[in-house]
Amino acid sequence: MHNNNKELTLSAPLSGPVLTLAKVPDPVFASGAMGDGIAIDPLNDTLYSPCEAVVTHVARTGHAITLRADNGAELLLHLGLDTVELQGVGFSMLVKEGARVSNGQPLLRYDLDQVAQQCKSLVSLMILTNSQDFQARPITLKSVKVGDPLLHIVPKLANGVQIDIEVVGIEVQGHIHVAHRGGLHARPAALIRQTAQQFTSKSWLHFAGKSAACDSLIGLMGLAVGEQDEIRVSCQGPDAEAALQALLAALSTALAEDNHAAVPAPIVQRNRPAEAGVLHGVCAAPGLVAGPLFRLNSISLPMDAGNHEPEQQRHALDAARTQVRGEIDTTLAQAKKHKNTDEEAIFAAHLALLEDPALLDAAHQSIDQGIAATHAWSQSIDVQCEVLQQLGSPLLAERANDLRDLKQRVLRALLGETWQYDVPAGAIVAAHELTPSDLLQLSQQGVAGLCMAEGGATSHVAILARGKGLPCMVALGSTLLDQEQGQAVVLDADGGRIELTPNAARLAEVHQAQLDHKQRRALQQAQAHTPALTLDGLHIEVAANVASSAEAADALANGADGVGLLRTEFLFVDRNTAPDEQEQRIAYQAVLDAMGDKSVIIRTIDVGGDKQLDYLPLPDEANPVLGLRGIRLAQVRPELLDQQLRSLLQVSPLSRCRILLPMVTEVDELLHIRQRLDALCGELGLSQRPELGVMIEVPAAALLAEQLAEHADFLSIGTNDLSQYTLAMDRDHAGLASRVDALHPALLRLIAQTCAGAAVHNRWVGVCGALASDPLATPVLIGLGVRELSVSPVQIGEIKDRVRHLDASECRRITQDLLKLSSASAVRHACHQQWPLS
CATH class of the missing domain: 3.50.30.10 (Phosphohistidine domain)
Structure with missing residues (x-):
């Protein structure tokens, strides 16, 4: 017998943003069918125990664990959605069934990168499975770190009433300006409804003298709340405070769709002269x-004589709605699988409309009067469409179209038509x-x-x-x-x-224009796996920038000649401790394996500046981008780089692994790392060390390229940082970002000097910055002496095709004149003239 009359505070088992169950992209969890709870979108790689408990069940596939707290609360901790399908790959369970665990004890570890690439979503859940005995009340809906207080677990009496009677019936209220573009149309209203449903309390919105219960989508849309309108929210019940907090957050945060810049609609000028045809x-x-x-044409219904058997018609409508619900669920699953958030949001709103009490009540009333289900459903929606169109909001009038969509779908199901135009x-x-x-x-x-x-x-x-x-x-x-x-x-x-x-x-x-476009894309893809040779026979390697083994596999499928830049930061960020040697080695090996027989350039950890690590506190700096970042970090924390180099030296075959050092500014930095690498090779009994390259991303490195090339095996130009350091413009500065253009003649001169310096020692030069992915820049880079371009995987076919249409000797000749121009825009104009983009 468990002592279940105690309250319990659960701490956060993961770090990351907190979501109510309503926002979980899974209908079973979101509906509360599994029980009350909370979700976290994790930023770390270890799941910790939220309280002292006994492990009652461990999932065979290592993605979930069930605990029984000392007060009898049963907790399901579920990492990610649909992760059972990974069959345990990427998961490492740290405890066994029957074990007693303490608050904050690690329960399972997972490969953040691998699991994120393969599962539907990393959103993880803490579900109170015996919600009949307890109630879960969120303490916070902000981002949390492991160990932060997250949920109160409150016992219920035998009849399901909360023990702390004094809070039952309390009403709380607040005011908020609605942030959703266009106000409370279908999707924001669906979000509000879903949010409210996570709480026991009843919630209402009040605006312009009217009120609507938060469980009615039609009611919420019928308030005609516009963008930035101020509304009052009231909640009454045992968890009113948490419900209010959640609703205010949902109302004041625009949906992702609302942040997309809508395609500006050309103004239709009514006085435009008519054109025949x-x-x-x-x-x-x-x-x-x-x-x-x-x-x-839309479905038109014949006249209805009435006198139908109500029970039969209700059953028919329920069956049709169930069929449509299944269709929408399938559409939603596809949208989630392909990460199509717009589509997902639209059809989630349709699902909510399908359950709307206002629509159903109206249809059922008509059915009870003997009207056919087809006509009852049709009339119910037509009335609501009329309401929305009368509100004077063009956006809400457009949203009536979503209701018409549902009308058509349910009618098709009722009439037995196969939905196929x-x-x-x-x-x-x-x-x-x-x-x-x-x-x-x-x-x-x-x-x-x-x-x-x-x-x-x-x-x-x-x-x-x-x-x-x-x-x-x-x-x-x-x-x-x-x-x-x-x-x-x-x-x-x-x-x-x-x-x-x-x-x-x-x-x-x-x-012809349609065909040309289609054929050009198809041809580029078809030829993406063949080498990129210029018209005069110069081979340009077109590699890919990647940040995981999954991206590497995608790059190989797209025709990459290798990996020109593997950013290793993905292993180090958003976690509480640094990855150990074994974890790093496995991750690097996976990228090598994904690339077949191609070479992989792996950049050592490049944090600092705008990329900070929780477990590596760096001093506050007035100019972090000019502070401890890149290779400079190795001087402060040499053990981090040593560990990374050791794990890199254990990949196989080592001949396909090349190491790249970021933010080098002088030869001594390179020599120091070379010595460390040689020493580590000796410790590991290796007779050869992998190739070692230097990133050229500060002007000092470009100006010293000849000296660096004497001791490095290759040079790789990071044009993004080189641009901001050369032009003294922060590339993230909203007002300056458009002017940070790597085709600036000053940048081109630094690239030219880098290539000339490398040539003295017969070293090759690549470009892994954004400029490599710009087809307009391809002839310029070839003309300056660049021999490798590392681009985003989707652009490999396009850049290879660009290379094949160029004459390298002509590129060299024309590029010399470009160095004399006065601005980036002048260079771009000249490139369009000399090498037009097809």
Whole structure:
């Protein structure tokens, strides 16, 4: 018998931002089906015990553990979502079933990088599984560190009432300005509803003399709360304070979608002179396509005579909603898998609307009067759409489209129609207004473009169209719907127009532009695995910048000639202790293994400046970017670098591993590390040491390139830092960022001097900064003497293709003149003239 009349405070088992269960991207946990609790998006690699407890269960796959606290509370600690599918890979359980653990004791360790790359989400949960006996109350919803107080566990009496009766019924309230762009439309309202549902207390929003319960999406949207409107929030119940805190946070934090800059809609000038055969509208997603026009019609219902059996109709509606719920869940799972957050947010809101009490009550009332489920559901939604459109907010009127989408989906399920439009691939679809579900279906069927009589550039359909790369136009007017089915049209979304009567030459021109673009991309990908040779036969290695073994595998699949820069910081940041030698060796070996027989350049730890480590407190510096960072850190904490070098020397085959030193400013720094490397090779009984390179990212290193090249095996230019140090402009400074351009003639002169200095000792020079990924800069870098370009994996095919169209000797000749120009913009202009981008 457990003493379960004690309260318990649980400490944070992980470090990171705290989420309510409502924000967990998993319907089972988010719904509270597993029990009350809290979630953390972890930044560290070890899960610690939140209290003194006994381990009652350890998951076979090492991703979860169940504890029983001394007061009888049962706690499930679950690391990541869908991590069971990893079958234990990347997890290391530190305790056994039956063991007694103390508060703060490590329970399991995991490979942060490996697990993050392979699971749906790292969001981890602490769930109170016997919620019938206890209640979990969040102490904080801010970021926590391991050991911080996180949850109060309060026992309930046998009848489920809380022991601390005195707090039951307390009402708390607060005021907040709504941060969501466009106010409380469907998605923010869904977030508020989900947040409120995590608490026992009842919650309401009050605005302009009206109130709405937070469990009704329609009620919340019906308040017509606009962006930055001030509203009052009230909560009443045992956990009212925590509920209020959570709701105020949710209302004052804009959704990720709200932070995307909407595609600016061209202003439709009503006085624009009419063009014969052209309709003008608003661009919702850019692009230029041609194809046959195909008109979509919505479902129209026959007259309903009434007198239906209510029980039967309720059952039919429930079955249809269950079917649609399943469809939306599948869409959500796909969106999560592909990390498509826009799509995920839109359909999560649809799921909430499907459960909305206001919609269901209205439909059930009609059904009880003998009306068919099809008509009852249809009328219920039409009434709410009318409400939203009467509120005078264009954004809320657009959100009525989400309700229409649900109407169509449930009607299709009720009518037994298979949801498949018979649309030919390559068609341009015209509709009064498309729904998000329509768009996903049409996208899968390979349509070329979309156009609507109504709609807006900020609608959910517009967001999805941009994500799918589908040209889309809205607000074209009802004339669009009068056009003949199948006629060939040109959709010029960039120009905000549809050409209804294009001649054969215009159609051919647009088709050719489409084909050229598609073929160019396909050809670049097809040739990405062959070497990049200039027209006069010079081989340029095109490698990839990566930060994990998963990215390395992606780079190899994209045709990388090797890894030009592995950033090892991913192993060191967002944790409480440094990774040990074994963990580092495994991580580096995984990258080597992922690259087949290609070489891998591994940069030693580059923290300091803007990258700080919790377990490595550095002195506060007035100018951290000019302080202890890169190789300078090794002078302060030599054991860190020694440990990293030792783990690098144990990878196999060592001949494919090259070591790169960041932030070197003088030859002595390089010589010191060379000596340490030689000494460590001796300790480990190695007869050869790996190649050792120097990053050229400060002007001093570029000016001393010849001296550095005498003792280094290769040089790699980091143009991002070299730009900010040369131009004395912080590359993260909002007002200056656009001027930190690595094509500045001063930078080009430093690159030229680096290549000339390296050539004296027959050393090769690579570029791993952002300039390497800029196709406009490719001929300039080749002309200056760079022989390796390390780029983002997706750009390998494009950069290799660029190399193959260049003559290296011509690049050398023209680049000499570029060094004499006076500004970065002058260099860019000259590059466009000399080597136009296709």
